[in-house]
Amino acid sequence: MKKWILLAILALAAWNYSLNQEAEERGEERGLVKEIVQGVRGAVYKRDPRFRCDGRRYCNEMRSRDEAMFFLTHCPETQLDDDNDGQPCELDFPPPNNP
Known part of the structure; x- marks a missing residue:
């Protein structure tokens, strides 16, 4: 169970990073948070x-x-x-x- 939670956290962190990178390219503030x-x-x-x-x-x-x-x-x-x-x-x- 702990592995699944850790995997979910890592997936959300990667998604947040991706959103931030895309927004930076457009000059916007974005991200999961x-x-x-x-x-x-x-x-x-x-x-x-x-x-x-x-x-x-x-x-x-x-x-x-x-x-x-x-x-x-x-x-x-x-x-x-x-x-x-x-x-x-x-x-x-x-x-x-x-x-």
């Missing part, structure tokens, strides 16, 4: 009464600026901030003017 953390973080925030991570990823699927911000902040694998300035869906929901 990050995927698990994002999944847990998304599960925790699913309890927010207004919004929940439900698989939507794109601006045309959002209903409001607040919803887009929630998805950008808490849900993995979204594509809501093309210019990486922290403001999601700027063309669909322009940021408010700050005087």
Whole structure:
């Protein structure tokens, strides 16, 4: 039994290494640990009464600026901030003017 557990741990470590190498080539941060953390973080925030991570990823699927911000902040694998300035869906929901 211990051999199977050790083998499973080694397989997960190899898979994590592979994910990290592929992500580095694309200039992204990835890996098994990050995927698990994002999944847990998304599960925790699913309890927010207004919004929940439900698989939507794109601006045309959002209903409001607040919803887009929630998805950008808490849900993995979204594509809501093309210019990486922290403001999601700027063309669909322009940021408010700050005087």
